[in-house]
Amino acid sequence: MPTGVALRDVRAQLFDAAERVLLRGGPSALTSRAVTDEAGVAKGVLHRHFADFDAFLAEFVLDRVERMDAQTASLLCAAGTGTVVGNVSAAVSSLFGSVAVAIVPLVIFRDELRARLREAWPAGVPVLTEGAIMFESYLAAEQELGRVAGDAPVDGLAPTLVGAGHLLFADRTGAPPTDEAVRSMVTTVLGAHLRD
Template sequence: MPTGVALRDVRAQLFDAAERVLLRSGPSALTSRAVTDEAGVAKGVLHRHFADFDAFLADFVLDRVERMDSQTESLRSAAGTGTVVGNVAAAVTALFGSVAVAIVPLVIFRDELRARLRDAWPAGVPVLTEGAIMVASYLAAEQELGRLGSDAPVDGLAPTLIGAGHLLFADRTGAPPTPDAVHSMVTTVLGAHLRP
């Protein structure tokens, strides 16, 4: 890139490039060189905006977690419409159809990244924890509407759904699970707590 050319929102450009590399080639391919090459910028651009690559990755992960806010609002606003199983199955599919499934191994295998994330996100893998918060919020809304039993352990069901969903979607190289498989998993977890 020629010098003197202003980059528009370089952080977003670099984060989008990182997401493309991560989705296409996996966590092991995610290097500062791969990100800057994908973004079409000089390698020094990344280091001008971030202290080091792990600082970049921590901000990237947190940025992708923040993007889940719209998914959370959309799911919560679906309370009382459609079916509880259908709404949760769609949310799980959307979550794991995104970059979330690729972020999990990235966080697990980079000790320095996990250490940095703990400063802003003290528990769990951020995308999974945020997914559980999203589902718990929705299930609580359905509980208030009487479509989920008042005794349903929402704070236990939500991480169970996210964990089971992650297992279904974890193999990035294979075919994604069918909608029926996701629906069946959600039905199994929630079935005893659903109300007509």
Template sequence: MPTGVALRDVREQLFDAAERILLRDGPSALTSRAVTIEAGCAKGVLHRHFADFDAFLAELVLDRADRVSGQAAALRDSAGTGTVVGNLAEALTELFGSVAVAIVALVTFRDEVRARLRERWPVGVPVLTEAGTMIASYLAAERDLGRIAADAEIDVLAPTLIGAGHLLFADRKGAPPEAEAVEKVVTTVLAGALR
């Protein structure tokens, strides 16, 4: 008689389970038992694939940061189409409507995860750092197309948009901000740079 369900991609199944718990209950609810129960597998499965639970959480953060690069390509490809404000508002909503805000809370909450991340990611919070790079790359493409001022301080605008976006979406329990609120923030931040 089988003792469990066959796992196709164990890491991804565990990461998805951890993300659901993180979004639903916050970082304090993340335990190896909670993750394996959510994933529908035995607790030993997690420990067969990761040295310990903090190693698992650090890999989760890095995996979710890697996902931003797919979004970055799509945003960069949108340069010259639609509106700059619309493209950025959509990108921020996609970014912060996902697990990004919860990842910041996780990294802040767990000292050991932060220490492990520093071994491979020496500066910043992985998801937010990748997001900043994504926004800066897009703004540079729009500047090259003349839709952003040639003298725009992209290295200031990108983190400002990330910080403002994070603050808009930071209330995990409340309703996400309306599209108009996100667009208003983007418009305000880019007011002097839009052409």
């Protein structure tokens, strides 16, 4: 990057580059050099904005978790419309069709990243925990509307959806699961708790 050229929103530029590298090559491909090369900036740019690479990765993960707020809001707005299975299936596909499935091995792969994330996120893998919170909020909203049984354990169903969804989407190198496979999983998890 030539001296004197202003970078617009360098953090977003670096985070987007990290996402592309992570999706393309997995956690082992995610290095500071790979990120800065992908972003088209000098390596020093990353280190001017972050204490070290693990600090950068922690901020990257938390940024991607923050982006889930819009998905949560959209799912909550869907309460009472369509079908519960359809709404949840679409949300599972959206969640795991994103960078979330690639973030899980990244967090597992890097001990220092996990330690940094614990400072801001006390338990679990942030994208998965946020996904469980999203599904629990939605199922509770549907419970209030009577479309999910009042005694349904939404606090247990939500992480079950996340775990089963992650298993469906975990193979980044293969074809993603079909819509039918996702709907079948969601129906299996929620079926006994749904009300017509």
